[in-house]
Amino acid sequence: MKDIVNVRRFLKGVDEPVWVELLNAEYGEYASWWRGTTVEEMLEHEKNPSFDFEGRFVAELEGKPVGIIHAHVERSGGEKRGFIRDFCVLQAFRGSEVEERLLEAAVNEFKKHQIRLIRSWTGVKRIDRIRFLEKSEFKFAYRTIDMRISLADVLASIGEDTEVAIKPVKSEVDEDIVALNWLANECFKEDPLHHAETVEQTRRSLLNNPVLKWQEHFFAVLENKNVGYIGVGIDERYNVEHDMKTGFVSGIGVLPAYRRRGIGTRLLLRGLKALKTKGMTNATLDTEDTNPTRAITLYEKVGFQVLQEYVTYVKNIE
Secondary structure (H helix, E strand, C coil): CHHHEEEEECCCCCCHHHHHHHHHHHHHHHCCCCCCCCHHHHHHHCCCCCCCCCCEEEEEECCEEEEEEEEEEEEECCEEEEEEEEEEECHHHCCCHHHHHHHHHHHHHHHHCCCCEEEEEEECCCHHHHHHHHHCCCEEEEEEEEEEEEHHHCCCCCCCCCCCEEEECCCCCHHHHHHHHHHHHHHCCCCCCCCCCCHHHHHHHHHCCCCCCEEEEEEEEECCEEEEEEEEEECHHHHHHHCCCEEEEEEEEECHHHCCCCHHHHHHHHHHHHHHHCCCCEEEEEEECCCCCCHHHHHHHHCCEEEEEEEEEEEECC
16 A cells, blocks of 8 residues: 555645545544534634644545644744644544554654654544554553533532632733733643743634634732633534533633632632533533643542543654
């Protein structure tokens, strides 16, 4: 098969339908969070200056697209990191040289950018992909855990800080955007998985988010200082496709000096209340088992339960 597998770069304005088809085929098979995407949504994403065209590859077999891979170069504070965001192969061609050729293209892309350590992820139930990664000398690194809660079962009076003030973030006010950006970066600067955002990226996420059409964010304020934040949102397309009324906790953080005081609990309860007010019956979020704040203990305390797990593998390509 190797002689007839062609791996080429993504062509803007041509390959969007191919990319969308393969994304939907892969993640619709096993990812609970997947809500399907459209060409129109992808074109909207392409308007973002940070959209990565260069790191995308398409595998063809006898002229037919059968797989894609996204070798994304993360840039944060001058540091570059490699992350295989999407690695999708039609089921009939898994375990074949299609996967090998796509991975080879991704590795070469990372080497071109002088990146040595790369990450790739998959569902914990995708045994075939896990075996492929291990065969390709990837090593297990950490788990990502999706969690869900029924908003009717949210617990209260569980140690939340009742003194801290909760203030809505005004997305139209530049001062609030800058403050939220600083908090989101500062709260997680010790987390090796955190990818720092620019103020412009935060602004775009608040004002032109193609997925979460409705969002609300809150600051936790103590002694006139913003010490934490939470963001929640609703993906209408997800709810239509899954026939659900689910909201998402898009981010939550508390400055290190103010943790273990119930501020995170207070923020989470406020965010869930906002989702319930919008008519949602469930809420979801995700976290990593390597999270240095052990956020999962907070989520479990409030009543979240594990929904699904994913695994990330790493490889040194020096």
